[in-house]
Amino acid sequence: MDRRQFLKTSSALLAFGSLPKIVLAKPSDGFDYELVVAPADVRIAPHGNTPAWCFNGHFPAPVIRAKQHQPVRIRVVNKLTEPTTIHWHGLRIPIAMDGVPFLSQRPIMPGETFDYEFTPPDAGTFWYHPHMNSVEQLGKGLVGALIVDEAVDPGFDADVVMGLKNWHIRDDGSFTALTTPRNAFRMGTPGRLMTVNGKTAPTYYVPTGGAIRARLVNIDNTVTYDISGQGAELTIVSIDGNPIARPRPLEQHLMGPGMRLDVGFIAPHQAGQTITIYHKHDVLVTFKTVGADKQRQQLPSLPLNPIPSPDLDNAEVIKFAFEWDASINPIEKNGEVNYRFWTINRKAWEGMSAGDIPAPLAKLKRGKSYIFELANLTQYHHPIHLHGHTFTVLASNKQTIEPFHSDTVLLGQNEIARIAFVADNPGRWMYHCHVIEHLKTGLMGYIEVA
Structure with a gap:
């Protein structure tokens, strides 16, 4: 990663409220990222740690940032006691990189590594997760965002990545049942603690009067989020990693598991103002304006992805x-x-x-x-x-x-x-x-x- 890309990535990650520790492989290794899959105790619940399974020892997982039309190389190290893989959800990449055990690759066995390399043709908001023992591996925390930046920077003043996940944990951090037959027969087993990037209803600071891109990623096993907001004119600019031809106001939008939504807005031109995004009537996240007025009046436009047109x-x-x-x-x-x-x-x-x-x-x-x-x-x-x-x-x-x-x-x-x-x-x-x-x-x- 060059200095400009690294600084942009770091600025985006700071929007989490705490900076995830991205582990970059040494340049001589020939990899842009290294993901170590292993158990780790993380603090999600209010009164105790959770024995989660994590990428690089923490949650939220590292945000991987690639660039449209440029190759990215990711080494995965499996330190679980069971096999795993990584699927890059939403990316149009070769089958050998798709991360489905047996269908596209041999499982990554305990103690083994696997090297993924691909060139994303599309820019947008995507995510990554295993495709083995999915209820447990995803449910315990092996989920993360993958952002493919546009070939030409569209020019937002802040780019906030938000992973939405309901954790199946008690207040002391111990896990409840990740699945039950009764619920699997219906809508799925709901979690107890709704989080954004592992926090309950966090507040993120954005530049006053700036053009903001808020990326929501549904990394939950079960929940369909019912998204709405207030405090600014919120605009849907991209759905599931693909910019839409005519951005439209966000009134209500349903996001099933695996789905993504990019919302753009011009932050209020006065410091200390708030913008809130909801799931139904529950607060998901609040943005608060800080600093001098950027005086932005309209959102940058996003180029459409080069998707083939069906006949x-x-x-x-x-x-x-x-x-x-x-x-x-x-x-x-x-x-x-x-x-x-x-x-x-x-x-x-x-x-x-x-x-x-x-x-x-x-x-x-x-x-x-x-x-x-x-x-x-x-x-x-x-x-x-x-x-x-x-x-x-x-x-x-x-x-x-x-x-x-x-x-x-x-x-x-x-x-x-x-x-x-x-x-x-x-x-x-x-x-x-x-x-x-x-x-x-x-x-x-x-x-x-x-």
């Missing part, structure tokens, strides 16, 4: 139904129940291993355009995420849609949405609900592009 007139339509599994759950040889609550096209994900890869949900021809019709035939929200591609959300039977690009679409009760994309990235790509308990109990599969 809608000639696109093949494939339908997917997301439903409950009404069958009797099988009992394993050890007597444990193998819970299977959810299905895609009446097929529940049963897992995979090095020698047992199930058939794909669909086989797509490379370079061809497709329209997926996604039908949520249940009463619960499902944020449906597709790896390796960015799609265009076209329409919904429940809401008026102005088409936008995304990698995760939130389906409400009995909602049917249509998404379109060009299948231009070869490989076997996971395709699943990002409520982690849903994917672990059946709501997952993959598509193959060849």
Whole structure:
């Protein structure tokens, strides 16, 4: 990282209220970042430490900053007692870097390292997490933000990254159950302590009269956040890592697990003023203005990402139904129940291993355009995420849609949405609900592009 990029990164990280300790590999190592995956005691709850699993020994995890069209190299060191991987959520990168065990890479075993290297084609707000033992590894803290800066700096005065997570912990810091069958069958097991970057309702200081970019990243296993705000004219400038063609006022926006939202605003032109962002009626974060007036009058514009345009007139339509599994759950040889609550096209994900890869949900021809019709035939929200591609959300039977690009679409009760994309990235790509308990109990599969 050059000095300018390092200073910009450090300034953005200071918005957390405390500076996460990013561990940079030595230049001679040839890596931009090193992520050490290991247990660590962290202070989240008011009256005791939590035995979390962390990147580089702390929470929040290091914010990784890459740059559009430039390669980034990340070495992952596994110091857990179980295998892991890292998936770079939302990035259109080669399949070998996607971080799905067996489907795209061999798991990183305890004591091993794995080197990820890729060149992000798109700028925006993304995140990273394991794709093994997901309920526990994500639930205990292995989640972090990945920011891809634009090739040309758009010129915001402050860039604040905020990871939203409900922790399954008691006041003394000990963990409660990360999942229960009763809740996995429904919306998922809720956490008890709502946090932003590991803090409850933090306050961040932003320059008076400055142009502010607030990046919200839903790194929670379960919660769909209902975002609103007051104190300034808040504008949605980007959804799920992709700038929107026509920024619009933030009135209310639902963010399912895995989803992101970039909100821009001109801070009040008087020091000491506050701007608040809410989840429903609960305060998520407060911004307070400090310093001399920057006298900004309008937000910088963000360039659109170079997403291929699907040929809608000639696109093949494939339908997917997301439903409950009404069958009797099988009992394993050890007597444990193998819970299977959810299905895609009446097929529940049963897992995979090095020698047992199930058939794909669909086989797509490379370079061809497709329209997926996604039908949520249940009463619960499902944020449906597709790896390796960015799609265009076209329409919904429940809401008026102005088409936008995304990698995760939130389906409400009995909602049917249509998404379109060009299948231009070869490989076997996971395709699943990002409520982690849903994917672990059946709501997952993959598509193959060849």
